[in-house]
Amino acid sequence: MYRYDSYDQAMVDARVEEFRDQCRRRLEGKLTEDQFKPLRLMNGLYLQLHAYMLRVAVPYGTLGGDQMRALADIAEKYDRGYGHFTTRQNIQYNWIKLEDAGDILADLASVEMHAIQTSGNCIRNISSDHFAGAAADELVDPRPYAELLRQWSSFHPEFAYLPRKFKIAVIASTTDRAAMKLHDIGIRIVERDGEQGGELGAQFYVGGGMGRTPMIAPCINEFVPLDRLITYAEACLRVYNRHGRRDNKYKARIKILVHELGAEEYTRQVDAEYAHMLDQGVEPPFAELERIRTFFADPEFRAADEASASNEPAKTASEPAFQRWVRRNTNPHKAPGYVSAVISLKPVGGIPGDATAEQMRLMADLAERYGFDELRVMHTQNIVLPHVHQSDLPAVWRALDGAGLSTPNLDQIGDIIACPGLDYCSLANARSIPVAQKISERFEASGKGEALGELKLKISGCINACGHHHAGHIGILGVDRKGVENYQLSLGGSEAEDTALAKITGPGFSEEGIVDAVETAADVYLRERTEGERFLDTYRRIGMTPFKEALYG
Amino acid sequence: MADPVTHSDGPQSDGQGHNSGLLRYRDDKAASHAAVTVDAFVDQDDALAVRIEPGDEARELIPHLARVKLVEVNFPAFGDGRGYSAARILREAGYDGELRAVGDVLVDQLAYMRRCGFDSFDPDAPLDAGDVEAALARWPDVYQSAADDRTPIWTKRHA
Ligand code: HEM
């Protein structure tokens, strides 16, 4: 895991002091609310329906046990005892007082954390593959590149007032677990034949996004050499900062610029800027990338056949509930004898992504005891223990089960992504959380969840699409119909390597009606599927018509 | 802690006395030429000062930099960040004359503006001197290179 040196620490500490000073000037009336707003946003503070919300950055979703414990302490000390993990691998607190914000940032800084650039029209926290450094299918660990980008983008003087927010994701596997092509910039680390064997480089996808005009990013460069990564990113950003639209905030994201110019013309402009920048000294020394890589070296894995360190009774391993959890919630690991274990924050009828302080501490304990002290936040609002020895799984499961954290539903219909919606968000048209709760309860009661297999359901409370509904196998969008909450259903989206945008089925549904509609769509799949097909595969094969007939016929 | 950007060369008040809010971080005398638009500047051989608006193409000035005494970059609203790129582009092209941020220039943007190459500021509303000093001394180091001469952290680490 990356750890701060005195430079990193000094920068974060300076930021805390800067923010305290800004709060003081706001209170003294030297800053108007309009002037203060972008400053607090760049420190993650939003004003929401009931209170301030604070978004804390978890760079590329990786955190240590000590950091998870600090998040638990903050939840207890300054919030109502819980926090909410988000689709951008961050955590949000929904009940924060402005007076406490400076102290919270100081508490975070003491464990090498911050809320820098988690909001505002700047480069946001860099996200990555939640199985990075563990997945059997990755080329290399993508996080060193994400960390280099984190440093480059932190307090970047030219790009603090972009036309709109800017989100970057980095992966290094052909499997996409980070919705890479739905980011402003998606980077995939790839290998090509070089003079001395395989040579690594970065593929750049630019101009993807969700929101009201969802777009899948086109690839604008197949191979940027690693010792030019930052220069190329800087060129992409400069073209956007200069030419992105500022006349209409709904057209201000880079996806609109790339779309209006055309990917070819945008690429030409980036190439021209890049050529100009090559001798401007933008690129970090390559030794820095090498230094960062040492932080992400493999931990000392045990032998595959070594016995568990726990005293969990042997019979646990034969319990059906345990076996189901292992089948569903673990992912193949590159080291023999290991898996990545997913801790579900999606209990039946619960609030997707919420965790209490006690749950956070338990997760930290398990990481410390069985997982080399490392945790990950998934963009699907769950937590991962990336490196768990198989012999320790019974003990891990037993502990999770006792804390309501063992729901075996990874990537199933109960594993819903939902935005805060009308329960918290001032932009919402409709509630998202209660719909998620009702759907997970419905499918638990009918027992169909397991039979449905992989089925990704995503809910947003308005067109801003924080809940990724465009990318759901089934997507739900809350709209306002003459003052009444109404829900549009869409099918066929994907945020994986086969990225696709979902299509709307037809007229929307009431809150009760949408739960029935999801069940109807699921039933069409169960009826029509052939051996081995997922919901998404069946939809792609048979098209929208059979679903429409069942829903509206 | 590294040297903050406020070294011996500033700030000074404007000798002309016509603008009490002007902050300068240069040793030479403040230019007092009237700034013209980019289009006018390119057409008039005798113009010495130019004002860049957010939508202007800063690179049009590059062939004419030898005669420029003052470039003003206007920030009609502080949230419009195009002027930061314009400033860097001119510095990258070798311009070493006065580069002045004018308009909605606030204390919390000063440090970033300095890093992008601005060396004078003419804000619409005067800034508190103490706040300016604190803002410019805030950052012990910088992560990335820009138009100033500060050494980024990633270079210091491997020096
Ligand atoms: C509750 C306060 C929130 C507010 C006011 C808010 C606001 C917005 C807005 C206005 C957009 C559209 C931006 C655009 O298209 O230019 C957006 C997009 C997005 N937000 Fe939120 N959001 C909130 C919470 C969240 C949460 C909790 C998450 C994560 C679970 C999240 C993740 C995202 C994502 C992933 C997108 C869409 C992807 C994109 O196009 O960038 N937001 N949000």
Ligand code: SF4
């Ligand atoms: S999608 Fe809309 S309702 Fe949901 S959090 Fe985003 S802005 Fe709020």
